Amino acid sequence: MTSASSPAARLAALLPDLSPLRTSADFRLLWIQGLVTYFGSFMAMIALPLQIKELTGSPLAVGVMGAVELVPLVVFGLYGGALADAADRRKVILATEAGLGLLALVLLVNAALPAPMLWPLYLVAAGVSALAGLQRPALDSLMARIVPHEQQIAAAALNSLRWQFGAITGPAVAGLVVAYAGHATAYAVTMATFAVSVLLCLRLAPAPPARDGHKPSLRGIAEGARYAWSRPVLLGTYAVDLAAMFFAYPNTIFPFLADELDADWSLGLMYAAGSVGSLVLGLTSGWTSRVRRHGLFVVAGAAVWGLAIAAAGWFGDVWLVLVCLAVAGAGDMLSGLGRSTIWNQTIPEELRGRLAGIEVLSYSVGPQLGQVRAGAMAGWTGTRSAIWSGGVACVASVALLTAALPKLLTYDSETDEDALRRREAMESSPSAA
Template sequence: MTSRLLPDLSPWRSSADFRLLWVQGLVTYFGSFMALIALPLQIKHLTGSPLAVGAMGAVELVPLVVFGLYGGALADSADRRRVILGTEAGLGLLAVVLLVNALAPEPALWPLYVVAAGVSALAGLQRPALDSLMARIVPHDQQTAAAALNSLRWQVGAIAGPSLAGVVVAYAGHATAYGVTVVTFALSVLLCLRLSPAPPAHDAEKPSLRGIAEGARYAWSRPVLLGTYAVDLAAMFFAFPNAVFPFLADDLDAEWALGLLYAAGSVGSLALGLTSGWTSRVRRHGLFVVGGAAGWGLAIAAAGWFQNIWIVLVCLALAGAGDMLSGLGRSTIWNQTIPDELRGRLAGIEVLSYSVGPQLGQVRAGAMAGWTGTRSAVWSGGVACVASVALLAAALPKLLTYDSATDEDASRRRAAGAGPAGDRPDAEPGVLPGV
């Protein structure tokens, strides 16, 4: 029973590159969260304006969209290891800019926005290369376990990173936080240098609009993929209430619990990650996508309905667990079915699907709260999420019936030798054709 609940460590044992990426990601998350907390706090300190802090989202969105799509095409035409290494080094240099600016006698405001836009652009370039690697370095039947371990790593960083960052900024200042960020990116680059090369296919084309359009056409031709994107967008648009958490805390007369409201979802995701061993034995991953998203919506609706802060926190934790379950299904379907020559471009589309949704969801939640009140904005969004997920499941029945053992695309990918020692026809025996 214990072995069925504990996380499946098969990817960790079978792939050296997966282990390197897992540790590298954990190190990077801590450094990134340092900057993620320190940057808006420094803007607040310099301007005292909520609008100036909120403007960060505006300068980040366009670079993420543009470079996310281009990064997908780049991941299919270049060595993915080099893309990761170059962007990681670039992110480290941007952290140096923040550190130098913070150490200046009078720190300037404009570099903070420039760095925020630059980080968004580099993240857009890097994320498709990272995401598209999992199908190469992890065996086909271990994709769900790999997604669970990666999500577990993220949740550990999401809980511990901000907590540590808040203490560092409060007691040691912005410059110290940026200094820690620089050190973590330096360590990350050293780890990336140890990764195996991941060259593109011999006939890979250079990044182009035509190539990006080819990836979009492929996604459009696959109802199962469309379902994963649409369900995630609907769930985040209707039921992502983080922007109104400060007002929800006021309504519940629990201003002291604001930090807990933000952390509760990650706690729920972490709990599912720590008991995710059973997910490796499931083949109907479309049910994960739909059921997890519906569970997320129900829990968010309950969080907006109840008035007891502790019940609300439990609901948010359950929502986090549902979101992670849906994410496991999406990642598994993507990595088990998409051809390697298109994986980067589809990863670029995936970056947009799970990045734009929360951005728009924050706008929806804020506007709805101003119109109908905070709690009604939360619970009505959860109800709308459940309804939209149900409609999408009915409109795209192939998502619900997806079975990794019988799906044609999954079978084709499995037969092609997905995972280590089988992705490239020119792979040498005993050499991991991974990152």
């Protein structure tokens, strides 16, 4: 018999908790679907800016793509949250996956032209952002329904592993495919992954709205915002994430950091290091299923992120910088696990979609604004000082927010009133489980 304290038992306790994959058929389908589409999506995310660069030779033209994507993401993210509470979430996911596949087809046709055009690339970028904004609230809010209450953090860890797989393999393969087979081949692979995704999503069980007669509206969006504002724990998760990303998201100035460190070869590793750190944490996340104080994850993860980014800006050795970025990625994932678990454990089913729309804003607008901050500070004070000062500001802001919203730090899934209410609702209503 294996002792509970034996090395094998301790190793097994660190491995990811696979319970959601065993207990929920819909979660298995969505996990596999996401594994396929993340790979294809990340491939297109690399091929698209590369094609704009080849057509224009302009860094500004590539940067404009981010501006083109931001407004549709904000607008359709909020509307998508209201839609997720009013429509069958399965139908929303199906329709948006099919739409994303059609946009990949547009990219494929354009790339196959003797002289590919530039404007369809921006149009598709905006369309992808809009469809992602519509889909993400439905997808995120569905997790709260199909995964048992006590398995939410395990589900979040498995979903993060899936995302990290796409973030690491998609860009790596995309670079090779574009270099040796062309943009059209990359877009064809992306289109094929969405075709597979649609087939998998067809097998999902219907997910009708929790409340009949509800229609997407500004009033409904405002209702969700008022609920979030009235819950200090939720407010803390949004505020901490926004602060961490605004002050300490230096990705846009990595090329300048590589130059300063006289290590141009390290640029790709800088972009990948965070995903590697997240992947390592995800592969050893079994212990997280035994934690009830998920607010600690949010705060500690954001603090680790800030400290590691500060260290990355301070050190002059490129290998130490890469280690710091990997540690930052692990901290970011830890904070993300806490946020998603609190969201899915506490938000009522009838508001879950609208709050998911707000969540889309909290983790998408922050990095966009953070890149602007990092670029402006780098131009004013220098690259490395912009990075380390942002990390310090992140830690300071997390400390201030924690002091202002102490209920986030004391959140306990076994005693929090909203968590207990949500657990009771899932146990008493089959449609909510």
